[in-house]
Amino acid sequence: MAKNSEKLKDQGFALGRQNYRLLVVGFLIIVVGFILMVGGKSDSPDVFNPDQIFSFRRITLAPMVVLFGFLFEIYAIMKKTKSEEEA
DSSP states (O other), X not given: OHHHHHHHHHOOOSXXXXXXXXXXXXXXXXXXXXXXXXXXXXXXXXXXXXXXXXXXXXXXXXXXXXXXXXHHHHHHHHOOOHHHHHO
């Protein structure tokens, strides 16, 4: 009976507290990347302004920020917590 209770105590969250914090940071980075993509709307449908739509921020910077956010998420999941390193 004692062995079962020890197993239940060992079973907790899959990741540590630091991992979850890093996941939130990565999510915020991804959200910032998508916010950088927003814009370029014209008041009139007859007006086309390629400088707004094809700007460096929307075409290059924002996708790089989103990609970095996803890579950061992978790092946050794969990072070992202190308790895992001791075991």
